[in-house]
Amino acid sequence: MRNVTTLTRRELSVFFYSPIAYVVLAVFLGVTGAFFVKDNFLPGAEASLRITFGYYLPVVLVFVMPLLTMRLLSEEFRGGTIETLMTAPVSDVDVILGKFLGTMVFYAVMLVATLLYVVLVWAYGPLDVGLVLCTYFGLILLGALYVSVGLFFSACTRNQVVAGLCTLVLLAVITLLANYLARDQEGIIRVLLQHVSVLAHFQDFARGLVDTNHLIFFVTTTACFLFLAVKVLESRRWR
Amino acid sequence: MIHVKNLSKRFGAVRAVDGISFDVAEGEILGFLGPNGAGKTTTIRILTCYHPADAGLATVMGYDVFRESMQVRRNVGYLPESAPLYPEMRAREYLDFRARLHGMGADDRRAAIKRVTEGCWLGEFIDRPIGQLSKGMRQRVGLADALIHDPKVLVLDEPTIGLDPTQIRQTRNLIQELGKRHTILLCSHILHEVEQICTRAIIIQSGRIVARGKPDELRRKISAESPLIAEIRGPADEVKRAVGALSGVGSVKLETVSGWNRLAIMVTNQADVREDVFKLAAGKGWSLREMRREIASLEDFFVKITAAQQDVGA
Numbered sequence: 048m049r050n051v052t053t054l055t056r057r058e059l060s061v062f063f064y065s066p067i068a069y070v071v072l073a074v075f076l077g078v079t080g081a082f083f084v085k086d087n088f089l090p091g092a093e094a095s096l097r098i099t100f101g102y103y104l105p106v107v108l109v110f111v112m113p114l115l116t117m118r119l120l121s122e123e124f125r126g127g128t129i130e131t132l133m134t135a136p137v138s139d140v141d142v143i144l145g146k147f148l149g150t151m152v153f154y155a156v157m158l159v160a161t162l163l164y165v166v167l168v169w170a171y172g173p174l175d176v177g178l179v180l181c182t183y184f185g186l187i188l189l190g191a192l193y194v195s196v197g198l199f200f201s202a203c204t205r206n207q208v209v210a211g212l213c214t215l216v217l218l219a220v221i222t223l224l225a226n227y228l229a230r231d232q233e234g235i236i237r238v239l240l241q242h243v244s245v246l247a248h249f250q251d252f253a254r255g256l257v258d259t260n261h262l263i264f265f266v267t268t269t270a271c272f273l274f275l276a277v278k279v280l281e282s283r284r285w286r
Numbered sequence: 287m288i289h290v291k292n293l294s295k296r297f298g299a300v301r302a303v304d305g306i307s308f309d310v311a312e313g314e315i316l317g318f319l320g321p322n323g324a325g326k327t328t329t330i331r332i333l334t335c336y337h338p339a340d341a342g343l344a345t346v347m348g349y350d351v352f353r354e355s356m357q358v359r360r361n362v363g364y365l366p367e368s369a370p371l372y373p374e375m376r377a378r379e380y381l382d383f384r385a386r387l388h389g390m391g392a393d394d395r396r397a398a399i400k401r402v403t404e405g406c407w408l409g410e411f412i413d414r415p416i417g418q419l420s421k422g423m424r425q426r427v428g429l430a431d432a433l434i435h436d437p438k439v440l441v442l443d444e445p446t447i448g449l450d451p452t453q454i455r456q457t458r459n460l461i462q463e464l465g466k467r468h469t470i471l472l473c474s475h476i477l478h479e480v481e482q483i484c485t486r487a488i489i490i491q492s493g494r495i496v497a498r499g500k501p502d503e504l505r506r507k508i509s510a511e512s513p514l515i516a517e518i519r520g521p522a523d524e525v526k527r528a529v530g531a532l533s534g535v536g537s538v539k540l541e542t543v544s545g546w547n548r549l550a551i552m553v554t555n556q557a558d559v560r561e562d563v564f565k566l567a568a569g570k571g572w573s574l575r576e577m578r579r580e581i582a583s584l585e586d587f588f589v590k591i592t593a594a595q596q597d598v599g600a
Contacts (some may be wrong), residue, residue: 053387128371
């Protein structure tokens, strides 16, 4: 456990050292800010963040998260530091968890920055604390899934760009495409696509509903990708 | 300390390590020599628990590298060939990070960093970001990292590669100093480095051990096969015949360069024929202007056996 803490702290320090993290943060806030203004400051509109947080934010994350996760392991492979990491007395699980949690903490910082939107809308109506907490809870689960997918692809390749692109494509498919395609399908395919669709699972959180169905979806798929990431990392030893 | 038996590892169709066995006793500095691609780095990676072996046994301080991997890692300090470091961290931060991974408490870390800073001469750049350091400095930080948890066993892969002559000398002295308190496995293809520092050497090629022994033992194995060089002025055929007729002389190669005959005399049974050659030349009135024994170096041995792929007393 102590190793995980050490690794998490190091990962976090790398985020705050690297310029890409700040660029990502700026772009993230810039784009979500644009959507926030576009949708919410209309005469007669409801003082709600459901569209911004429930739809636009996840979509922006699909494009932004790969930029954060693509370097996680790919950089270590390229730089050769994976060798000193994997010959230190830390397990492969510790390594993956450390990188995962480090990224999650940085993601949490990004979410804290979005509190600005909450505060701005609060000026126009009473604050529904439960709804806000529920939405952020859902966003954390969503973020965890995205990070785990990114971490998995980063473990697969030395090339950051390939890792980032694969992450982007998979996230786009499960977030955007699945929902869109589900509308045109019937029967079993429709059900399957709906179960895979991240947006479908997340939207309830944005409505203030914590459904265990969705909770389990996020938790299990995140765990699944983290497990795969550990296995891919282990397999590197044999190659 | 280190025990390796019948270790093998294949990468696809390539047999990187093919049934090697050796031991490193406590306090020894073992030199691991071989051409590039011989299997040195793979063997080292197996010992440091980076790769698992396909077959065979490897233990470090009695711990099996596969089954008791964590104990091995805690007791081994490893400096990989490329001395990989994180460029964005400062040297001190990096060493602190590595010390934490070894489970050292705050006081221990502070003391350890002080110890390795002095020991590896990191003083002037300990607080500089690693990305700004020169190759030699980075190598020293890497060595400091290997020493940070004061392990019993050190595994160094080409520790002086890329350093300038002063740094090479300093590093070699450092390794010799360390050899007094640690067991060291040193990988190199700089032969006279191994001759200088190591108590024993193993030569590996194509995944197999082709020679082993103390550096001067290995050298003696071939000094018997080194020629005696002499330069004599006289009629070439007669000189060659006369010298060849001396007792103890095996074969004579003769080359005439601007009036002088340059002879390469191979002796049998390590006979010393120098006095006989002198007496012969003096007796026949031939001028003798140079006589020397070519001291075989480990390099000749190395080139010879790796080229011919001979197995010399392995």
